[in-house]
Amino acid sequence: MTGFCADVDECIMMADREKLVKYEHFVNNVLREDLRILLEDREKLYENIAALSQLKQIIICISEDPHEEGLRTQVDLGSNFYIQAHVPDVSRIYVNVGLGFHIEFTLKEALTFIDKKLGILNEKLSESSKKSAKIKGQIRLCYEAIGELQALDKTKLTLICKMKVNKRDVPLKAVNINITKVWIISVFANFILWLLPIFFGKYTDVLFPYIAHNDITQELVGLIGPTENKFRMCPVVSPYLQNTLRLLDNNVDSLVDEEILMNNDIQAGGVWEPSDCNSRYHVALIIPYRNRSQHLQQFLTYMHPFLVRQQLKYRIVVVEQAEGVAFNRAKLFNIGFVETLKLSKADCFIFHDVDLLPQNDYNIYACTHHPRHMYSAVDTLRYHLPYRRLFGGAVAMQQVHFKKVNGFSNKFYGWGAEDDDMYNRIEQVGLSVIRFDPRVASYVMLSHSSVWRTEGRLEKLQDNKDDSEDGLSSLSYHVLDKKERSLYTWFLVSC
Incomplete structure (x- = not known):
């Protein structure tokens, strides 16, 4: 970036925006898309867990009260139409095991299957949460890096533009800045700042106990x-x-x-x-x-x-x-x-x-x-x-x-x-x-609006x-x- 600088606009046009554009493209078209897909999959996991938990509760209720005369229930025919139905034997139940297959279980076998299935789904949910947290962290770091680069560009351009004496254009020599080195230092510094609250006990998901x-x-x-x-x-x-x-x-x-x-x-x-x-x-x-x-x-x-x-x-x-x-x-x-x-x-x-x-x-x-x-x-x-x-x-x-x-x-x-x-x-x-x-x-x-704490x-x-x-x-x-x-x-x- 060596040459004359007529005004600020000309300086901005001279700035190298290629890396900023790449970072922004990576965030918007790669990371955010990955996060969207991951969150959609997680929504499905939550729905499956809720459905299995509800089924488990129903089976437990039936087990505690066997209903020797059978069970009366309602069957959804579609379009919000229901009919009454009578199940004479509630000792066995058909459970959807996936891929359109249903298997007949005893109530005890069904509970065992549901517990194992819930364990698998919760492991997937935990892994999904870790992945989403990782992607969110990457997005945050990228935005911080973009901000650092933009700040560096503006500082550099301002220095170049100010070097005009008595309205005469003076040939200026730009200072070479290693953008990669600056970005690495910035990312490392922000990572340390992100870790500090953990060490001081500020983050809920690390140090606060809660009900799973x-x-x-x-x-x-x-x-x-x-x-x-x-x-x-x-x-x-x-x-x-x-x-x-x-x-x-x-x-x-x-x-x-x-x-x-x-x-x-x-x-x-x-x-x-x-x-x-x-x-x-x-x-x-x-x-x-x-x-x-x-x-x-x-x-x-x-x-x-x-x-x-x-x-x-x-x-x-x-x-x-x-x-x-x-x-x-x-x-x-x-x-x-x-x-x-x-x-x-x-x-x-x-x-x-x-x-x-x-x-x-x-x-x-x-x-x-x-x-x-x-x-x-x-x-x-x-x-x-x-x-x-x-x-x-x-x-x-x-x-x-x-x-x-x-x-x-x-x-x-x-x-x-x-x-x-x-x-x-x-x-x-x-x-x-x-x-x-x-x-x-x-x-x-x-x-x-903020409210001041009482003295x-x-x-x-x-x-x-x-x-x-x-x-x-x-x-x-x-x-x-x-x-x-x-x-x-x-x-x-x-x-």
């Missing part, structure tokens, strides 16, 4: 106590679950209430339950709220169909805090818990921020044997968690566990530390926090460790208004 995908159904806790519903129990995993990754980013279009109601048979107060089976899970979603109308509409648009597909019996409760004092997220959760129990006997409570949305249909919104932090990965944190004791955003707790820890603290006005205080409470009563596989428990966060929150967190009376037992508030709106139950409170 195929063990999730064993952790779910169903209805507690008798039920008056005359229907059979719904499956542990709903057959209506669709794609494993339905929400790819936070660009969620909100629908008006009428459109949401048109597609889902939701009752007043944001209540829904299956009409053809008895849901295993009775859930209340508690949403703390103030001045977030757009987020609330996006949340309702997305979450109602999401929960319906999971065959949950649920109610969405929005607790709005009146103006006048700083927002108290934790206290609103306590109020929502107390007021919801006056309306229905929910076994499971999910305390959920209005700006978080689950990406995966198989992230079942039900409670587990221990309190559950709902997300193991979130897009705003590069799908990692910043620290192990995080218990914010969305959490699920059985009614009995929430009462055992005396609910959330009422003292945290402003933003920050109330979720860490809840983590301490859970530990103090001998419970532990669990999370699901990040491939299932992944979330996106709706865009919003003194850490000191308050430390002082609150031994205050066992703070919580449900010391809760005081006034309900200013309440309504069963079309998509949710609404409380306006002062606290």
Whole structure:
């Protein structure tokens, strides 16, 4: 690049773009295409695993209750037409073993086959995840290398263009830069920077324990106590679950209430339950709220169909805090818990921020044997968690566990530390926090302006460790208004 430089445009035209074009072509036409094919194959694996898990659960139910008189079921004839059928002998079952072949098994043999098949599929799923992570890493490194090259080009061109004295063109000699050497150094440096968080315990998928995908159904806790519903129990995993990754980013279009109601048979107060089976899970979603109308509409648009597909019996409760004092997220959760129990006997409570949305249909919104932090990965944190004791955003707790820890603290006005205080409470009563596989428990966060953490929150967190009376037992508030709106139950409170 030796010669005269008339202006910046001429310098840019002189720059060597060939390597940049090659890198961009490699990323867009090779790596991204490989990733697309890999993700499609992984979707099929998830579907097969879900189908086998559901079949396994059905066989277990049949084994526990042999049905000596036989089994009555419905057969899909196609086009949403079903007929009743009677199976006189349920001791044997035909299982699809692949390539269009079906083999007759005893129930015990079928369970053995399914377990082996699930093991193979989970190994393939694990290998697929490793490959996708490798390709994503290659894409990221390529983009970083492209950025470095572009920065070098601009710096070099700027230096050449500035060497014009008194508007007279001066012959310049370009400095030779070994692009390959620069690229190698850049890649190595970025790789070291990528490894550092692992050494310091920042990456969820390396250091955070979680429930494996195929063990999730064993952790779910169903209805507690008798039920008056005359229907059979719904499956542990709903057959209506669709794609494993339905929400790819936070660009969620909100629908008006009428459109949401048109597609889902939701009752007043944001209540829904299956009409053809008895849901295993009775859930209340508690949403703390103030001045977030757009987020609330996006949340309702997305979450109602999401929960319906999971065959949950649920109610969405929005607790709005009146103006006048700083927002108290934790206290609103306590109020929502107390007021919801006056309306229905929910076994499971999910305390959920209005700006978080689950990406995966198989992230079942039900409670587990221990309190559950709902997300193991979130897009705003590069799908990692910043620290192990995080218990914010969305959490699920059985009614009995929430009462055992005396609910959330009422003292945290402003933003920050109330979720860490809840983590301490859970530990103090001998419970532990669990999370699901990040491939299932992944979330996106709706865009919003940053909120400053409240000063003194850490000191308050430390002082609150031994205050066992703070919580449900010391809760005081006034309900200013309440309504069963079309998509949710609404409380306006002062606290």
